Amino acid sequence: MAENTKIEWTDHTFSPWTGCTKVSPACDHCYAEGWAKRSGHVKWGSGQPRRRTSDANWRMPLKWNREAERTGVRPRVFCASLADVFDNEVDPAWRADLFKLIADTQNLNWLLLTKRVGNVMKMANEVANMPRLGSHNGHLLAHHWRNGIPPKNVWLGATVVNQEEADRDIPKLLTVPAAKRFLSIEPMLGPMLLPFERLREWNRIALLNQQEHAVSRIDWVIVGGESGPGARPMSPDWARSIRDQCEEAGVALFVKQMGGSRDKRGELFDLPDDLRIREVPHANS
Numbered sequence: 001m002a003e004n005t006k007i008e009w010t011d012h013t014f015s016p017w018t019g020c021t022k023v024s025p026a027c028d029h030c031y032a033e034g035w036a037k038r039s040g041h042v043k044w045g046s047g048q049p050r051r052r053t054s055d056a057n058w059r060m061p062l063k064w065n066r067e068a069e070r071t072g073v074r075p076r077v078f079c080a081s082l083a084d085v086f087d088n089e090v091d092p093a094w095r096a097d098l099f100k101l102i103a104d105t106q107n108l109n110w111l112l113l114t115k116r117v118g119n120v121m122k123m124a125n126e127v128a129n130m131p132r133l134g135s136h137n138g139h140l141l142a143h144h145w146r147n148g149i150p151p152k153n154v155w156l157g158a159t160v161v162n163q164e165e166a167d168r169d170i171p172k173l174l175t176v177p178a179a180k181r182f183l184s185i186e187p188m189l190g191p192m193l194l195p196f197e198r199l200r201e202w203n204r205i206a207l208l209n210q211q212e213h214a215v216s217r218i219d220w221v222i223v224g225g226e227s228g229p230g231a232r233p234m235s236p237d238w239a240r241s242i243r244d245q246c247e248e249a250g251v252a253l254f255v256k257q258m259g260g261s262r263d264k265r266g267e268l269f270d271l272p273d274d275l276r277i278r279e280v281p282h283a284n285s
Contacts, residue, residue: 009222009254009280010111011075014061015082016098017090018042019050024115025189026161029230050083050090058097061105068107074283076155078111085112086119096127100138106153109283113157113184117172120156121146150177155219155281157182161189170195170218180219180281186256187226188234191241194221196249219281221246224256231259239275252279 005013019042022030030044042051061077068074079085085098102110114120127142141151150156156178160166166183173181185192199217223242225234239255246253255277258270 005078005081007078007081008256008278009076010078012060012064012077013079013081014057014077015053015080016058016085016101017050017052017080017094018082019044019048019089020082020084020087021046021048021089024159024161024165026115026159026187029187029226029228029232031228034228046089048089050087050094052091052094058101061101061108065105065107074107074109076109076111076280076283078113084114084116086114086116086123088116088119092123092126092130095123096130096136096138096142098138099124099127099141100136102151102154103137103141109153109155110151111155111157111182113159113182115159117156117158117169117176120176145177148177150179152179154178155180155182157184157220157222159184159186160192161185161187163190163192166192166194174199174216174218181217182220182222182281183218184222184224185242186222186224187232188223188238188242189226189232191235191238194218194242194245194249196245196251200249218249218251220252220254220279222254222256225259227257227259234258236272236275243275243277252281253277254279 004011007013020030022028022045042048064075064077079098083090085095124142124145128139128146130139132139145151156173156176158169158173160169160183170183183194196218203216221242223239226232236258239258243253243255255271255275
């Protein structure tokens with residue numbers, strides 16, 4: 001669905017389809033699955049059909065794009081809050097349509113957050129190889145992306161919630177061409193060491209060898225505890241460690257919450273003062 005949102009690190013959310021399959025410890029208490037069960041909108045899990053959202057919903061980003069063109073302010077659009085763009089069980093033609101929508105809304109910064117970051121280039125290549133029926137900006141976007149030219153208005157993010165996922169998926173994220181890359185450590189399920197030191201050495205060697213195209217970086221890290229029934233606790237010291245790592249690496253940090261507790265005004269009263277950090281990278285021009 002498309003909407004303004006209570007998710008503090010974005011301006012809008014957009015779901016081109018709904019439905020997903022659990023692939024990570026992050027999914028154990030998935031809010032989207034809970035929404036699906038309450039609403040009856042779609043069944044969750046492997047083998048269950050995904051459900052494309054309405055045409056009216058798909059027109060919302062075009063509206064936001066016109067508003068952004070008028071105001072000169074680039075909003076961030078989180079995609080997808082009720083699905084995963086790079087889900088293996090989604091009709092590839094739907095993904096091609098999403099790529100076209102992204103290409104047609106250059107005044108928006110699209111935050112494509114996935115738990116399947118290893119699928120990104122494979123699926124971009126899949127769209128690029130589809131038969132073209134006339135001009136289709138989605139095919140052009142995919143064609144350029146697979147050839148190392150990322151969409152200028154796409155921020156690519158990977159969800160990593162423990163050290164095992166960080167070690168597995170951050171290297172995959174760093175190999176994908178992207179205007180900006182970010183990590184969502186939500187919910188944070190343990191202490192985590194991010195590969196900033198190795199990344200600095202990798203980039204130093206790339207620059208020494210005049211391989212500017214090989215330089216890679218993480219631009220943003222989002223940290224948050226789990227909320228809702230059965231929430232697993234997050235230690236503030238885990239978040240402090242990420243804060244210190246980001247500060248040393250010069251990476252923007254957004255601490256969302258410790259565990260979702262809020263006072264009557266919606267303030268995060270459980271968030272220690274030294275973790276009230278809400279940084280966002282500069283938007284693409």
